[in-house]
Amino acid sequence: MAEQPSWGYSKANGPYTWVSHFPIAQGSRQSPVDLRSSDTRFDAKLQPLNYHYMPTSSRILNNNGFSFKLSFDDSSDPCVLSGGPLDGHFRMNQLHMHWGCDEHAGSEHSVDGNTYAAELHMVHWNSSKYSNMQQAVAQPDGLAVIGVFIQVGAEHKELKKITDLLPMITQQDSKIELSGLNPLLLLPCSPAYWTYLGSLTTPPLYESVTWIVMKEPLSISSQQLEAIQSLYSLRSGKHERLLNNYRPPQLLAGREIRASFK
Numbered sequence: 346m347a348e349q350p351s352w353g354y355s356k357a358n359g360p361y362t363w364v365s366h367f368p369i370a371q372g373s374r375q376s377p378v379d380l381r382s383s384d385t386r387f388d389a390k391l392q393p394l395n396y397h398y399m400p401t402s403s404r405i406l407n408n409n410g411f412s413f414k415l416s417f418d419d420s421s422d423p424c425v426l427s428g429g430p431l432d433g434h435f436r437m438n439q440l441h442m443h444w445g446c447d448e449h450a451g452s453e454h455s456v457d458g459n460t461y462a463a464e465l466h467m468v469h470w471n472s473s474k475y476s477n478m479q480q481a482v483a484q485p486d487g488l489a490v491i492g493v494f495i496q497v498g499a500e501h502k503e504l505k506k507i508t509d510l511l512p513m514i515t516q517q518d519s520k521i522e523l524s525g526l527n528p529l530l531l532l533p534c535s536p537a538y539w540t541y542l543g544s545l546t547t548p549p550l551y552e553s554v555t556w557i558v559m560k561e562p563l564s565i566s567s568q569q570l571e572a573i574q575s576l577y578s579l580r581s582g583k584h585e586r587l588l589n590n591y592r593p594p595q596l597l598a599g600r601e602i603r604a605s606f607k
């Protein structure tokens with residue numbers, strides 16, 4: 346079996362090339378999408394989201410070569426999401442971000458064509474139906490990801506616990522302990538969200554995600570955005586800045602986007 350070239354975000358291996366090794370890239374349930382007002386419908390039956398999130402104990406913050414991710418030990422005192430559009434309980438497995446090289450592009454979802462500086466993803470797996478993330482990740486009802494837009498403004502105190510550590514993990518695969526992060530403080534004040542059925546936005550692009558995108562963005566300082574944008578990757582063998590790690594919007598292909606707000 347030929348070694349699969351590693352995917353990435355450069356011209357040579359970026360989002361427009363992923364279909365060659367991951368044909369589902371042209372599927373009918375791909376993410377991200379542009380959240381267009383003309384495609385969204387207020388759904389009064391949508392429940393509020395329920396978070397049973399505790400300040401986490403020791404966690405690993407590692408860089409997979411394209412982003413940093415905070416992995417949670419989802420066996421003990423898990424952070425659990427339920428309600429909203431979801432059936433059952435979903436355990437948080439990791440959180441990570443996507444960004445670009447300027448503050449007006451970097452999010453994956455967009456709102457009526459408008460993009461943000463970055464987007465936080467909080468990845469949960471369906472612990473009511475599956476035993477772990479690996480089992481759930483390819484199932485159509487396997488994952489729920491909360492997307493939170495990020496714009497430049499006031500400093501974000503809770504995200505500072507992450508951005509302060511980033512200069513220490515600029516090398517690919519470096520890891521560092523982070524404890525005491527409270528994921529609840531990474532959510533915006535407003536409970537308003539959009540929801541639709543989509544996919545992972547990175548290979549293998551499994552169509553297994555119920556997306557929940559929060560309407561209200563978080564603000565971080567320009568210094569915090571700088572720290573995020575200064576992550577380096579050795580993935581291509583060269584020590585280079587990560588210029589961007591966001592996938593462009595995909596076809597809605599007739600899907601419905603529901604809004605929890607009018």
Ligand SMILES: NS(=O)(=O)c1cccc(F)c1F
Pocket residue numbers: 466468482488490544545546547554
């Ligand atoms: N960008 S993303 O949230 O769709 C994502 C990426 C990698 C693994 C995942 F489980 C996942 F959900």
Ligand SMILES: [Zn+2]
Pocket residue numbers: 441442443466546
């Ligand atoms: Zn993501």
